[in-house]
Amino acid sequence: MHFATRTRSPRLEKAFELILPKLEKVEESLALHLQSPVKTVSQVGDYVLEAGGKRIRPALLLMASNLLGYRGELDILYGTVLEYIHTATLVHDDVIDEAGIRRGRPSANSAWGNSRTVLFGDYLYTKALKLALDAGDLRVLRVLNDTILCMTEGEILALESEGSIDLTPDVYFEILRRKTAMLFAATCEIPALIAPGGSRWAERLREYGLLVGTSFQLIDDLLDYTAEEEVLGKPVLSDLKEGKLTLPLLLALPAATPVERKAVETVLREREFRTVTRSQILDLVDRHGTPARARKLAEETAERAKEALAPLPDGDAKEALLYAPDFILNRVL
Amino acid sequence: MHFATRTRSPRLEKAFELILPKLEKVEESLALHLQSPVKTVSQVGDYVLEAGGKRIRPALLLMASNLLGYRGELDILYGTVLEYIHTATLVHDDVIDEAGIRRGRPSANSAWGNSRTVLFGDYLYTKALKLALDAGDLRVLRVLNDTILCMTEGEILALESEGSIDLTPDVYFEILRRKTAMLFAATCEIPALIAPGGSRWAERLREYGLLVGTSFQLIDDLLDYTAEEEVLGKPVLSDLKEGKLTLPLLLALPAATPVERKAVETVLREREFRTVTRSQILDLVDRHGTPARARKLAEETAERAKEALAPLPDGDAKEALLYAPDFILNRVL
Numbered sequence: 001m002h003f004a005t006r007t008r009s010p011r012l013e014k015a016f017e018l019i020l021p022k023l024e025k026v027e028e029s030l031a032l033h034l035q036s037p038v039k040t041v042s043q044v045g046d047y048v049l050e051a052g053g054k055r056i057r058p059a060l061l062l063m064a065s066n067l068l069g070y071r072g073e074l075d076i077l078y079g080t081v082l083e084y085i086h087t088a089t090l091v092h093d094d095v096i097d098e099a100g101i102r103r104g105r106p107s108a109n110s111a112w113g114n115s116r117t118v119l120f121g122d123y124l125y126t127k128a129l130k131l132a133l134d135a136g137d138l139r140v141l142r143v144l145n146d147t148i149l150c151m152t153e154g155e156i157l158a159l160e161s162e163g164s165i166d167l168t169p170d171v172y173f174e175i176l177r178r179k180t181a182m183l184f185a186a187t188c189e190i191p192a193l194i195a196p197g198g199s200r201w202a203e204r205l206r207e208y209g210l211l212v213g214t215s216f217q218l219i220d221d222l223l224d225y226t227a228e229e230e231v232l233g234k235p236v237l238s239d240l241k242e243g244k245l246t247l248p249l250l251l252a253l254p255a256a257t258p259v260e261r262k263a264v265e266t267v268l269r270e271r272e273f274r275t276v277t278r279s280q281i282l283d284l285v286d287r288h289g290t291p292a293r294a295r296k297l298a299e300e301t302a303e304r305a306k307e308a309l310a311p312l313p314d315g316d317a318k319e320a321l322l323y324a325p326d327f328i329l330n331r332v333l
Numbered sequence: 334m335h336f337a338t339r340t341r342s343p344r345l346e347k348a349f350e351l352i353l354p355k356l357e358k359v360e361e362s363l364a365l366h367l368q369s370p371v372k373t374v375s376q377v378g379d380y381v382l383e384a385g386g387k388r389i390r391p392a393l394l395l396m397a398s399n400l401l402g403y404r405g406e407l408d409i410l411y412g413t414v415l416e417y418i419h420t421a422t423l424v425h426d427d428v429i430d431e432a433g434i435r436r437g438r439p440s441a442n443s444a445w446g447n448s449r450t451v452l453f454g455d456y457l458y459t460k461a462l463k464l465a466l467d468a469g470d471l472r473v474l475r476v477l478n479d480t481i482l483c484m485t486e487g488e489i490l491a492l493e494s495e496g497s498i499d500l501t502p503d504v505y506f507e508i509l510r511r512k513t514a515m516l517f518a519a520t521c522e523i524p525a526l527i528a529p530g531g532s533r534w535a536e537r538l539r540e541y542g543l544l545v546g547t548s549f550q551l552i553d554d555l556l557d558y559t560a561e562e563e564v565l566g567k568p569v570l571s572d573l574k575e576g577k578l579t580l581p582l583l584l585a586l587p588a589a590t591p592v593e594r595k596a597v598e599t600v601l602r603e604r605e606f607r608t609v610t611r612s613q614i615l616d617l618v619d620r621h622g623t624p625a626r627a628r629k630l631a632e633e634t635a636e637r638a639k640e641a642l643a644p645l646p647d648g649d650a651k652e653a654l655l656y657a658p659d660f661i662l663n664r665v666l
Contacts, residue, residue: 036491038486095448
């Protein structure tokens, strides 16, 4: 489901017209740079690209780039770079989580095996940096590489907490910041580094990206509780089944009864819904009203993202960036 | 087993004195940059570093740097970078090969699990590039990143050929070039990029590195046939057991009898020495005299490496670089 193709609001049509041609070029570029003399690279690459994705990071980058009046083509290149980095983390995460399904069909690791998928992830990270090295901007390279380092540490931190009912909200938010929000921050900051005179907006755009990314992940975690399985493309409560506590349950635990707590511990230990059913967990969070609280936090975060943009120049691109947090709040997958 | 500590030849003592202080600084640097707020990173890092390693890449880099009269400290930094990249490929390879033993003790994946090891490898690659980005030399960064890309493609190519008796010598050498020789080439080229006036030696040193790396891997593959298990730190014929044909067997196959060929196919299929014993395979290559042919090729390659150095300035450092190929030929692990 493409970010751009989902917009129907007439208010935004014009803004999207501004980025659609470049978004298509990003799509071409994504396919182009996965051609390799080693055929497995191209095959796994085609498989992963065909699965699609919302391309929300390239879209945000192009919007911010447009807002700052950037006229070159580096935004297409960095849009490609960011989508590769994002995809690299996805495929390695899926190996680690032993995920069988991604975007409604077998994950890369299911289809191609762990070995090829690990190496394909390595290839994507390295190809992303190669493209950025071709552009040769050390500031952008440092932002990108620091982000990858931060994301890798975030994934390791997540692994350390896996299966534990003692995960604190602090650590949950630290994982969220590292695994998701930092890449959105880099996405939105990069246009400020490449657009002439853009530097003065770097902090604001970075802040916006961090908040958009936070809101994005809060909704992602929430959808695992509230979405329909056929819409989500994977069973609900996949996170919990993988041993991951997310906010709806984290917020419920302090007030949970011993029986409720025990039920959560059982799923975390068994890594399946056997002794405890999905319905029992969904009832539990509903009783505590925590999905609504998580949603409220995502909404507040989205509002703060919009506020961060206040001083930036008005126009269609800004309207699009102001709409992005709403789009994220209202997405169903 | 440390590269430097194994040298006993008085002819080389003086040359090693030149690099030992810096080699020790590389060792400190390797430990220092694996300290992370995420404790698993430090723990897996300590585990992997404690296992040691020959540090042959940092040693070669320091020697070449010394030869070109480089006086700064970037060679220590890049020595660290290269050892991290090398280690990252090792830990990912061990995950892929499901290797249980590395350097005579449980491999990182055995000790820490696949998930942590995959992420630790990601961390190492990214940390290596972070250090190089701190130095900020785009030419070196491109050499490093292109090498990682080439190595990743090499590992994927190796995976494609795994278990196949139809591997050709051409593909074998292409895998060897990508997986091993390219990193040695980068190792030896980098000093030419950082030493004032070093550029004119870049091609020569790169060629030297490529040949040294080729010889190194030829010997590595040979040792899997000829070494003692307790010296090697893992059972002999590990490569074949993992489905990998290497030169001693590749050279024997064209002249092999149908029975011999069938024996090789059986091991490649069963991935263990059950129907066919280790002794049968060792006898097979001995009958065809191919370990000696592989050794001769390694020796000729080592000679060509030395010849590549001919025009470079004479001195202790050059003597050390001329000795390195001999050291590699004579190593027992």
